[in-house]
Amino acid sequence: MKLHFILLKKVAEALHDIFENKKYADKVIEKLFKSNRKLGSRDRKFIAETIYGIVRYHRYYQTVAQSNESYNLLGVHLIKNGLDAEEFQDEYPIDVDLIKANLKKKYPIAVTESFPDWMNEMGEKEFGADEWKLIMQALNKQADVYLRTNTLRITREELIKELEKEEIFTEKVENLPECLRLIERKNVFSTAAFKNGYFEVQDAASQFIAPLLDLKPGLRVVDACAGAGGKSLHMAALMKNKGKIIAMDIHEWKLGELKKRAARNRVDIIEVKVLENTKTTKRLEGSFDRVLLDVPCTGWGVIRRNPDTKWKLSPEQIDSLLTLQREIITDYSKMCKAGGLMVYATCSILNKENEEQVKWFLASPEGQNWSFKKDIRLWPHKDNFDGFYAALLERK
Structure with a gap:
């Protein structure tokens, strides 16, 4: 996948805001999208997933890059995921050989799962090492999107059909009579169903x-x-x-x-x-x-x-x-x-x-x-x- 330099530069600037200016990722992404309204859905998805991916694995990426510079963190992400960004690497002083060598090394679990030492120690003490490892791995995964049917306006069965009209496909969630899970992540806030108050986004x-x-x-x-x-x-x-x-x-x-x-x-x-x-x-x-x-x-x-x-x-x-x-x-x-x-x-x-x-x-x-x-x-x-x-x- 060939990535445009301007897109990657926006991601690097956003990461700088998060890690250097101590801003929250969701607010930074929201501001970026508002000031770049012409970005297509594919670009928005790439930006959001890349930023969140780097925030999740910040400690690991920082260790691999031996740097906290935003462009280096992004460089690790690109190289680790096999993404083509030659133009970006030419523009910024990324040590590709160092990153590739460090990606092959083994690190303590607190580094690979990217949790601060104090959180890792507290988690191991409370849950035991084996279960805490599973919890860390789960907390590093992208969350599914769940909807709650507004039963004042529509039934769950009717909502499923309304969303299908807009090419949004869902499945029912067991033990929750109003809940639906998105089969594929999509922007549901622009749908007629959302604007009509048929559902709210709410975790299961x-x-x-x-x-x-x-x-x-x-x-x-x-x-x-x-x-x-x-x-x-x-x-x-x-x-x-x-x-x-x-x-x-x-x-x-x-x-x-x-x-x-x-x-x-x-x-x-x-x-x-x-x-x-x-x-x-x-x-x-x-x-x-x-x-x-x-x-x-x-x-x-x-x-x-x-x-x-x-x-x-x-x-x-x-x-x-x-x-x-x-x-x-x-x-x-x-x-x-x-x-x-x-x-x-x-x-x-x-x-x-x-x-x-x-x-x-x-x-x-x-x-x-x-x-x-x-x-x-x-x-x-x-x-x-x-x-x-x-x-x-x-x-x-």
Whole structure:
């Protein structure tokens, strides 16, 4: 495959932004596409897959290149994958012989799978070397694209047919009645089906969370860490757009995005609230039948979607997140009525963020008002979904 110099130069510039200017890969790619609207679908696919591939294997590529210069990292990727880029190699001082020699060498698994030493050590300690290796390999794979049918607008069978009209082919996912998996990655956001609010892009693991709450029309529900509201929208569909959902978040711009999504989905039971301080939750104590706490976490379960996590997360941040999670479950749980249900969820695979946090809460003074019902675990290496945890608790 002959690659154009200008295309490769754009990739190298994007990598510089990510590694030198510490920007997030998804935001860099989004900006690149917005400023180069004439790029075709093939070029966009190459750019995105190349950038994400290099971010995933940054440590390995850096070791092979013996350099962190973006053009050298790209050079390793091109040579490793047998891609023709003579023009690019002529323009930039890439040591092809060194790269080829180093690609033949063996390195420790933390280098070949490209995880920081501290993450590798923590993973081995928690899961054992053999299983941790499988987890690392799964987290380095490109994630599949999953859709959640908006059952307020269409059935899953009808959605399959609507997407086929636009040459997008899907398959059903077992145990998830609204879920479809794309057989081939395509841009679904430009489809008529998306614009008509027939579906949302939502990982399969995430689609297991809302049904845990045993939702019914007419309930009062709070999504206390709503973000852009994927789970709020799912809950609204399960409630048949009847009742009330309060979606909260500290980021106003995310709630703005939720408003747009709700309008497209024809959902009108969601009210958004910006969380500025603890007064907001105190005023709502005992107000809800259901509480969803999809708490801030390390994101260890979604590294395949956000490979930057490997290079941006630190052990100190984990300690801060553990404290924050305990504060949230202690304070926000008070919004639940007696006899109501609460789900505590993360997109992490670490016990300390999941089972251990629930155990801590149930042993705490506030936790005496709660009983454990059940929990679920989803794994990237076993289920081919994002890594997720959710615990269902009932208020006494």
